[in-house]
Structures are given as C-alpha cells and as structure tokens.
Amino acid sequence: MSLAGKKILIGVCGGIAAYKIPLLVRLLKKNKAEVRVVMTASAIEFVSPLTLSVLSESKVLYEFQDEKHQWNNHVELGLWADVFLVAPATAKTISAMAHGYADNLLLTTYLSARCPVFVAPAMDLDMYSHLSTKKNLEKLAQFGNHIIESTEGELASGLVGKGRMEEPEKIFLSLQKFFENKERLKGKKILITAGPTHEKIDPVRFFGNHSTGKMGYAIAKVAADNGAEVKLISGPVHLKLEHKNIEIISVESALQMYDEVERNFDSCDVAIMTAAVADYRPEQVAAQKIKKEDELLNLKLIKNPDILKEMGKRKKHQLLIGFALETQNAVENAQKKLTKKNADLIVLNSLENQGAGFAHATNQVDFVTPEGVQHFDLKLKSEVAEDIINFIIENM
Known part of the structure; x- marks a missing residue:
C-alpha cells in the first residue's frame, strides 16, 4: 500500500x-x-x-x-x-x-x-x-x-x-x-464483553473473580484499529481505552451484562464473549450490611443466564466467539462448550500454563473450531487479539 x-x-x-x-x-x-x-x-x-x-x-x-x-x-x-x-x-x-x-x-x-x-x-x-x-x-x-x-x-x-x-x-x-x-473491518459491527461481574451480597460486599478485562480491551482496540465499529460491554475494571470507533458500556452484574448483550446482539456482525461472567448470584441482596455474628453465613445462590449459550440460540448471521478458561481436560471441555453453546470459535486458555490467564500481559491460547484445534505459543495479549481479528476476517 x-x-x-x-x-x-x-x-x-x-x-x-x-x-x-x-x-x-x-x-x-x-x-x-x-x-x-x-x-x-x-x-x-x-x-x-x-x-x-x-x-x-x-x-x-x-x-x-x-x-x-x-x-x-x-x-x-x-x-x-x-x-x-x-x-x-x-x-x-x-x-x-x-x-x-x-x-x-x-x-x-x-x-x-x-x-x-x-x-x-x-x-x-x-x-x-x-x-x-x-x-x-x-x-x-x-x-x-x-x-x-x-x-x-x-x-x-x-x-x-x-x-x-x-x-x-x-x-x-x-x-x-x-x-x-484500517479498511479490513470497515462497516462491520463488533460486540465484545470484557472483565468480571460483581454480584452484590449487601451494600458493601460482592463476590466476583480475578478477571482484569485486559484481553477483551485488547481485542476491542485491534478491532477498532481495523475499522470496525465496536461496542465494548465492560464489567468493573481499572482499564481505560479511548478510540473514536469504540463505545464502552459499563455494567456491574451478570444480569446487567446480559441485558446489554441482548439489546445489541441482533445488530452486530460479530460477538466476542471474553467476560468472566459469574455463574451464580445471591437470591436476595441484603438491604443493610450483614453483621458478623454467627460462625456460619449461609447464602442461597441462583443461576445467572448463560450469555454465550443464549446468544448461540438466537444467532443468525453473526460470528460468535467464546472464551474458555480451564484447569483440567482443557481441549475436551472446550470442544463440548463449542457444540453446546453453538459458537464458531472457542478461545481456550488454561491456568496450568505459566503466563496465561488472569492479570498477565501475555496469554497462551488454542483456537477450538468445528474443524479442529489450532495451537498458539505464549504471546502478548495484543498479539492474541490480532490472531482473533485475523480469524474473524478469514471467516466472515
């Protein structure tokens, strides 16, 4: 050029x-x-x-x-x-x-x-x-x-x-x-979820996970640099990202994230679900701070919606990408997830691999598709993001 x-x-x-x-x-x-x-x-x-x-x-x-x-x-x-x-x-x-x-x-x-x-x-x-x-x-x-x-x-x-x-x-x-x-994804709309969700227990406490949102934010940036119009639905993170092609929608809970994904899914061309969404939430959130009185605190948890699975049911023209973080039988579990969620790609990473997973600047992933498994070496999350965007461009 x-x-x-x-x-x-x-x-x-x-x-x-x-x-x-x-x-x-x-x-x-x-x-x-x-x-x-x-x-x-x-x-x-x-x-x-x-x-x-x-x-x-x-x-x-x-x-x-x-x-x-x-x-x-x-x-x-x-x-x-x-x-x-x-x-x-x-x-x-x-x-x-x-x-x-x-x-x-x-x-x-x-x-x-x-x-x-x-x-x-x-x-x-x-x-x-x-x-x-x-x-x-x-x-x-x-x-x-x-x-x-x-x-x-x-x-x-x-x-x-x-x-x-x-x-x-x-x-x-x-x-x-x-x-x-800048022209490769011009005119395409990409929906991305990133970060953790926080599920309230009372006005001052919540439970969540160790996700930092780095992977999702890296993908959003590379997609926008390639000309895509990006909506980034972000859980609570300490990251900032400014780009004229990116709209950030901040949410806190899994239900809020589900509502925003549902609202924007039909109009997108690609959905990339990188967020570490809580599987469960407290059935009731205490109106006041729970006092430390008894030896045991019992919380009744109910299941959150499975965002990736629900979008897999309703997808039409969209390319749907999910993430899987596994600690054992990684490839086998990712292949099951690919089928069960009706996804086009599962990006698999394992906590067993040094330098991969939460909080790191690097990641080591495998691409699990209906055609098979493609292995990648450990690399910067920005480089992993480029691999994912290249996959999207090849499979649009």
Missing part, C-alpha cells in the same frame, strides 16, 4: 537511536507521505534539525517559540497528523507521556493529538526491563497507543539485550500495515 498523502508526524527524543530517524524520514518521503518532525531539546544533540528539515521538506520544531518569537502551535501539529510516531522514545519521555507531563513541545503535541500514536522505545536493557518502564508502556497501550516493541542486539552501553529501537524499515512496515488494516 502506498502512503501517498498520509500525514506522518515524528517526535524525536534524545537517544542514540535518533541517528536512524533520517533513514525513516527518507523512506516515508520516497513513499509519498507528508512528514513533519518535532524534537525534544536533547534530541538535537544526536541528530541535526537541519538534516531532518531537508529530508522532510518541512521546518523542524523543538521549542515553543521560533527565532522570531512566533508561537509553534502544538495543537495545530496534533490536528494535522494522521499518525504521530514517537521514535526513539526514551524512558523519560515514555514516563512523561504515561503521566501527562507537558514541559516540552513534543509532550504538549502528544497530549493534543487526536490521531493514533505509535511509540518505539529505545534504551539500555536494564532500563527497558525495569518494572516502572514496563508499567508505563502498559499504561500507554491502555490509552490506545501502539507500542512498537524494542528488539535485541548490541546497545550503546556495550551490553547485548533488548532495548534497541526497531529498524526504520520495520517501523515503516508497521505504519503501512496500520493504514492497510
């Missing part, structure tokens, strides 16, 4: 990997993209603004005011771009982006940008593997940003490991793929 006419804004931070940016700008310009560059003050010590200005055929900005004391409008920059790429993204800038700091032109542009944002980290391996960096990158991904993972290799410190910024050719391909994907 040609990038002709695409407006690419590149934010360059102060790291040795900045030497690769002229190569990236040249690649983008050869493919007819419009390119503008904004830099941090420290970045100009690694690569010349004049070089980037000549290659991009546009003035490079790195201060709030130019030499004539004219204001460099960060809002205008953010509105101009179809994509904002921050590369190399240093640990300092990643932290500032994650926490909303705005003390330079690049950061104020980031906070003003309404377009998709790509982040290509570059730093030493200990910095890259530090928990604070991992959390900041995870937070940026939750904001809806695209993280271009660093690669392994020789670093400026002389150490060898992960932390190298991805090569310009690979970054170019990531941008190219993004623009290609």
Whole structure:
C-alpha cells in the first residue's frame, strides 16, 4: 500500500537511536507521505534539525517559540497528523507521556493529538526491563497507543539485550500495515464483553473473580484499529481505552451484562464473549450490611443466564466467539462448550500454563473450531487479539 498523502508526524527524543530517524524520514518521503518532525531539546544533540528539515521538506520544531518569537502551535501539529510516531522514545519521555507531563513541545503535541500514536522505545536493557518502564508502556497501550516493541542486539552501553529501537524499515512496515488494516473491518459491527461481574451480597460486599478485562480491551482496540465499529460491554475494571470507533458500556452484574448483550446482539456482525461472567448470584441482596455474628453465613445462590449459550440460540448471521478458561481436560471441555453453546470459535486458555490467564500481559491460547484445534505459543495479549481479528476476517 502506498502512503501517498498520509500525514506522518515524528517526535524525536534524545537517544542514540535518533541517528536512524533520517533513514525513516527518507523512506516515508520516497513513499509519498507528508512528514513533519518535532524534537525534544536533547534530541538535537544526536541528530541535526537541519538534516531532518531537508529530508522532510518541512521546518523542524523543538521549542515553543521560533527565532522570531512566533508561537509553534502544538495543537495545530496534533490536528494535522494522521499518525504521530514517537521514535526513539526514551524512558523519560515514555514516563512523561504515561503521566501527562507537558514541559516540552513534543509532550504538549502528544497530549493534543487526536490521531493514533505509535511509540518505539529505545534504551539500555536494564532500563527497558525495569518494572516502572514496563508499567508505563502498559499504561500507554491502555490509552490506545501502539507500542512498537524494542528488539535485541548490541546497545550503546556495550551490553547485548533488548532495548534497541526497531529498524526504520520495520517501523515503516508497521505504519503501512496500520493504514492497510484500517479498511479490513470497515462497516462491520463488533460486540465484545470484557472483565468480571460483581454480584452484590449487601451494600458493601460482592463476590466476583480475578478477571482484569485486559484481553477483551485488547481485542476491542485491534478491532477498532481495523475499522470496525465496536461496542465494548465492560464489567468493573481499572482499564481505560479511548478510540473514536469504540463505545464502552459499563455494567456491574451478570444480569446487567446480559441485558446489554441482548439489546445489541441482533445488530452486530460479530460477538466476542471474553467476560468472566459469574455463574451464580445471591437470591436476595441484603438491604443493610450483614453483621458478623454467627460462625456460619449461609447464602442461597441462583443461576445467572448463560450469555454465550443464549446468544448461540438466537444467532443468525453473526460470528460468535467464546472464551474458555480451564484447569483440567482443557481441549475436551472446550470442544463440548463449542457444540453446546453453538459458537464458531472457542478461545481456550488454561491456568496450568505459566503466563496465561488472569492479570498477565501475555496469554497462551488454542483456537477450538468445528474443524479442529489450532495451537498458539505464549504471546502478548495484543498479539492474541490480532490472531482473533485475523480469524474473524478469514471467516466472515
């Protein structure tokens, strides 16, 4: 796909990997993209603004005011771009982006940008593997940003490991793929459930499960990036996701989730049930806080509706995808669920696999379909989401 006419804004931070940016700008310009560059003050010590200005055929900005004391409008920059790429993204800038700091032109542009944002980290391996960096990158991904993972290799410190910024050719391909994907699900409506449900016991207590919603939110983002119109019905989670193609409907209980799914199911093309919905709820919810008096507290539980099964009964044109978290006889149980729920795909994951299941950034899944079982290795949940979206596109 040609990038002709695409407006690419590149934010360059102060790291040795900045030497690769002229190569990236040249690649983008050869493919007819419009390119503008904004830099941090420290970045100009690694690569010349004049070089980037000549290659991009546009003035490079790195201060709030130019030499004539004219204001460099960060809002205008953010509105101009179809994509904002921050590369190399240093640990300092990643932290500032994650926490909303705005003390330079690049950061104020980031906070003003309404377009998709790509982040290509570059730093030493200990910095890259530090928990604070991992959390900041995870937070940026939750904001809806695209993280271009660093690669392994020789670093400026002389150490060898992960932390190298991805090569310009690979970054170019990531941008190219993004623009290609934007059309793949255009006009399709996808319904997704995510997270746990909380079943009230009294005004202050509930029972639930350990689901964080990460998998469902990752799928919603990838679906929206591929052009789909997404309705995300979310149980109580601590995640945020902003995307013009995503409407988030917040619910608390299994009954509320069922009502919202039922209301939106007939109009969707694909339904993906990732939520960990409580199987049971208290028959009665106490009006006041239950006091700790007796040795035993007896609660009578009644069954919640089986959302996946009920949608399997009423589906017509929809592609229906369910999830199964198993602790034993995993494949056999998933195959039974596929038939019983009239689903087109069961995404199976097991708590027996290290790095899979609740709370992790990674997951290891098998796709169980009427045709058989497809095994996948452990990978990031964002990559699992891409596998699921690819399955949808192939089977629509």
